[in-house]
Amino acid sequence: MKNEGQTGSRIRERRIDLGLRQGDLALKVGISPAYLNLIEHNKRRIGGKLLVSLATTLAVEPIALTQGGAAAVVAGLKNAASNAPQIDVEEANVDQFLSRFPGWAALIEQQSDQLTEMERRVALMSDRLAHDPVLSESLHEVLTAVTSIRSTASILAQTPDIDRDWQRRFQTNVFEDSARLADTAQSLVSYFETMATENHEGAGTGATVEAFFAKNNYHFPELENDTEPQNLQTQEDFPSGAGAEIVQKRLKDYKADATDMPLAKVQNAIASHGFNPAAIAQYLQQPLGRVLVRLSNLPNSESYPDVGLIRCDLSGSIILRKPIEGFALPLTGAACPLWPMYQALAQPGLPLAQIVETPSGAKFQCYAVAEVAPTPLFNAPLVVTSTMIMMKIDDDFAEATPIGPTCQICPRSDCRARRNSTSV
Amino acid sequence: MGHHVLLIEDEPNITEALRFLLNRDGFTVATHADGATALEAIDREAPDLIVLDVMLPNKNGFDILRDLRAETATQQLPVLMLTAKGQEKDRALAESFKVDKFMTKPFSNQEIVSTINDLLAR
Numbered sequence: 001m002k003n004e005g006q007t008g009s010r011i012r013e014r015r016i017d018l019g020l021r022q023g024d025l026a027l028k029v030g031i032s033p034a035y036l037n038l039i040e041h042n043k044r045r046i047g048g049k050l051l052v053s054l055a056t057t058l059a060v061e062p063i064a065l066t067q068g069g070a071a072a073v074v075a076g077l078k079n080a081a082s083n084a085p086q087i088d089v090e091e092a093n094v095d096q097f098l099s100r101f102p103g104w105a106a107l108i109e110q111q112s113d114q115l116t117e118m119e120r121r122v123a124l125m126s127d128r129l130a131h132d133p134v135l136s137e138s139l140h141e142v143l144t145a146v147t148s149i150r151s152t153a154s155i156l157a158q159t160p161d162i163d164r165d166w167q168r169r170f171q172t173n174v175f176e177d178s179a180r181l182a183d184t185a186q187s188l189v190s191y192f193e194t195m196a197t198e199n200h201e202g203a204g205t206g207a208t209v210e211a212f213f214a215k216n217n218y219h220f221p222e223l224e225n226d227t228e229p230q231n232l233q234t235q236e237d238f239p240s241g242a243g244a245e246i247v248q249k250r251l252k253d254y255k256a257d258a259t260d261m262p263l264a265k266v267q268n269a270i271a272s273h274g275f276n277p278a279a280i281a282q283y284l285q286q287p288l289g290r291v292l293v294r295l296s297n298l299p300n301s302e303s304y305p306d307v308g309l310i311r312c313d314l315s316g317s318i319i320l321r322k323p324i325e326g327f328a329l330p331l332t333g334a335a336c337p338l339w340p341m342y343q344a345l346a347q348p349g350l351p352l353a354q355i356v357e358t359p360s361g362a363k364f365q366c367y368a369v370a371e372v373a374p375t376p377l378f379n380a381p382l383v384v385t386s387t388m389i390m391m392k393i394d395d396d397f398a399e400a401t402p403i404g405p406t407c408q409i410c411p412r413s414d415c416r417a418r419r420n421s422t423s424v
Numbered sequence: 425m426g427h428h429v430l431l432i433e434d435e436p437n438i439t440e441a442l443r444f445l446l447n448r449d450g451f452t453v454a455t456h457a458d459g460a461t462a463l464e465a466i467d468r469e470a471p472d473l474i475v476l477d478v479m480l481p482n483k484n485g486f487d488i489l490r491d492l493r494a495e496t497a498t499q500q501l502p503v504l505m506l507t508a509k510g511q512e513k514d515r516a517l518a519e520s521f522k523v524d525k526f527m528t529k530p531f532s533n534q535e536i537v538s539t540i541n542d543l544l545a546r
Contacts (some may be wrong), residue, residue, distance in 0.1 A: 077460040140479060144435055144510035148528035154533045159448075173437040336477065361459070361481025396460050396482060 001232050007143075009040035010277060014041075014058045029053045045271050049230050056233075056244055063363045076109030083112060092335050133328035137359075138188050138409045145181040148173055158380045160335055187408045208239040209246050210321070218322050219299045223255045224263050250320075257294045261286055266294060267303070275304050277367045277389070278351060288351055289387040296322050296389055305391040308364075310341055314384040326362040326406035339370035339419045341388035355393065357400035359411050364390040426450035427544050428453050430471035432488070433506070434480050439495075445533050446540070448498035459483030463491055463535065466498065473544055478514070488512075489521045502543040506531070 007284040015025050026036040028282040029050065038044040046054070047066075056063040074094055081089040089099075094266035098105045152170045156162065162170075215237060222232060232238065239247055261284050273279035281291040289311075296309035308324025308347035316334055324331050335342075340354045353370040358364070375383070404410030429446055432438045433520065434457040443453045457466040459480030474492075478485035484507060492498040505518050508529045518526045524543050528537065 117503040140508045143529045147508070148435060148441065150530045151438065151445075152534055155441060158533075172442075173440060177437055239443060317474070360479060367496065 006042045007046065007066050008040045008044075011058070012040040014065070015061060017184055018058065020058075025054075025057060025073045028057045028125055049228075052230060053235060056248070059241065070098065073102075073105055073109050074113060077105060079116075080112030083116070133329075134191065134405055134409055135188075137328055137405060138184055138191065141184045141409065141411065142181065142188070144176045145184065145371070148177045149181065152177070178314070184409065189406050206246075208243040209250075210239055212239055212243075212247055213250070213322070217300070218297055220251070220254060220297075221299070223251065224258050229255050253293075254297060257290060257297070260284075261291070261294045263298070266298065267301075270304050270317045275391075286369055287370045289385065292367060292369065292389045293320070308390045309388070310335075310339075310390075311385055311387045312341055312345070313386075314345065314382065316342065317344075320387075324364075324390060324392065326360070326392055327358060327364055330406045334419075335406050336410065337407075337419070338401060338415070339388065339404045340366045341386045342386070344368040344370040345384065345386045354397075355398050356390075356398040356403045359402075359404055363393050363398060363400050364396060365393050366390045426444045426452055427472040428452045428454070428469065429473050429540065430466060431455045431475045432458075432459075432465070432480065432485070433457065433475065433477040435477070441533075442536070445537055449541075450542075453468045457481070459485070459488060465491070466501075471501070473502040473504065473540060474502060475504050475506060475540070477512060478509060486517055486521065489518065489523060494526050502546070504509055504536075504539060504543060 015022065018362050022036055022040070023033045026033040029036075030053070031050070033143065035044065035073040037217065040048055051062050051065065055065055058065070061072060063075060077094050077098070078091065080086070081091055117133060118216065140141070143383045144247045152173050152350070156167065157175070212235075220232065229248060229324070230253060231246075233244070238244065247358070264325075265284065266280070269280040269283040273283060275295075276363050277291055277295060280295070281288045284291060286294075293309060294306075300306075306324055308327050308329070309320065310313065310318060310329060311320035312318050318329070321329050340356065343354075344350070345351050348370040349372070351367065356364050356366055356368050366388055368386060369385035370384055373383040373385070402412060402415075403413065407415075410418065412418070426449075429451045431439055431442055431446075431453060433442070433455070438487070439455050439457070443455060446453045454465070454471065454475070456462055456467045456469075460482035462476075462483065476485045476488060480488070485507070489503055489505065492501060492503065500545060502524045504525045504527060505523045506527055506529060507518075515526050525539055527539065536537075
């Protein structure tokens with residue numbers, strides 16, 4: 001008979017439920033299978049980081065491992081009660097309620113969790129709609145076209161004796177603007193459809209992860225020192241579930257970069273070589289793509305510019321992003337194929353330095369490089385990532401490549417690289 | 425002779441409609457579409473009032489307004505700001521730079537002409 005009251009037994013039970021092998025779980029949390037075996041048989045006590053790590057890997061709250069399901073349900077019920085302060089709940093009798101009506105108690109706890117999750121998603125979606133640069137640009141385009149149509153149509157309707165030449169010009173303008181409005185409206189519908197067909201949980205998780213990094217301004221002073229990434233899990237707004245795994249992975253990468261490229265050394269490199277990523281990479285003896293990411297994670301300083309970052313894989317899917325004002329990075333779907341990041345994919349290993357101009361006239365200095373992940377195997381599939389940083393520049397005369405945000409909403413209708421909306 | 429209005433707006437069809445409306449009401453109108461050279465156009469045209477769009481190429485309307493208010497010669501120049509961004513923070517930013525009127529798109533012809541007349545009558 002299983003020992004229901006002990007942490008190790010709960011870990012074992014949960015691992016088996018998930019179909020995980022003992023060796024695989026041990027590998028994931030960085031301990032030996034033999035040690036995990038001792039833990040699972042309650043021969044070793046655990047707590048702290050290892051407990052959190054095991055709980056994260058097993059996708060449960062640490063309390064569920066230490067105190068079991070009943071304690072977790074009690075905590076859930078108390079949480080449900082605290083979310084409804086207007087109801088006078090008999091909190092003192094919660095244990096009695098749980099033992100007499102375990103099914104109802106579990107139902108209340110589950111519904112409370114669902115409610116919290118739904119509220120979180122609603123807040124996330126509202127935030128996403130308010131801050132999505134692609135939507136913002138599309139709506140700006142709609143309002144501009146509507147303003148022009150309204151003003152022009154009103155002149156035509158209210159000026160019966162209008163000169164024939166003016167009348168013709170205004171009719172042409174209304175025709176052009178209404179076509180533009182129709183195109184933008186169609187693009188918006190297609191954009192929303194893309195959002196709707198995505199995995200909702202995935203989209204929400206991505207936004208939660210981005211919100212966490214944005215809140216920290218993509219810089220973690222703790223990780224520049226001795227703190228380990230898992231210690232940041234106690235931070236407010238640290239995502240839960242799938243989001244926690246993604247954040248942990250990115251923080252681990254951050255920590256590795258900070259260890260191999262210490263902040264003071266990077267700042268020295270900038271002081272000696274200017275903000276020249278290739279020279280900095282040579283100085284630091286690190287791959288350029290990694291250096292680009294590191295340059296996007298520096299603390300704010302007047303000694304170097306604000307840096308945006310974007311990274312994609314060989315399919316073009318965006319896998320890492322740090323927005324910068326004026327350079328719209330779509331939250332969903334593909335971006336503009338003219339971005340140097342995509343151009344670099346065609347010639348891995350050859351870094352690109354390019355100035356680009358957005359449709360609103362903002363210019364950005366971009367550095368991009370695509371790199372192949374090394375492998376010791378013959379004929380292994382190529383794993384390529386392309387990384388680009390972008391910095392705003394104020395140079396009216398700099399020659400720049402015209403780019404857009406994404407074809408769906410790009411106003412550059414004569415672009416050679418434009419994807420046809422009916423081509424998929 | 426009527427008042428001289430400078431339209432700083434990069435959407436040609438909106439510019440054309442506004443120019444027609446203002447000409448019809450007796451204003452003389454000059455137009456300019458680029459943010460970076462807007463201050464030079466203002467110096468050159470010496471307008472009685474500016475209609476200023478926010479989203480302009482190369483330099484946005486907020487930066488232009490801030491620069492105008494920093495110059496003694498243009499500190500009091502009436503500015504009507506037009507924007508498709510109607511958020512409160514944008515309005516607050518424009519007001520912090522002492523905009524005379526902040527109007528969101530889409531506007532009615534009657535509304536914009538009467539606002540311009542009101543600002544010039546002050």
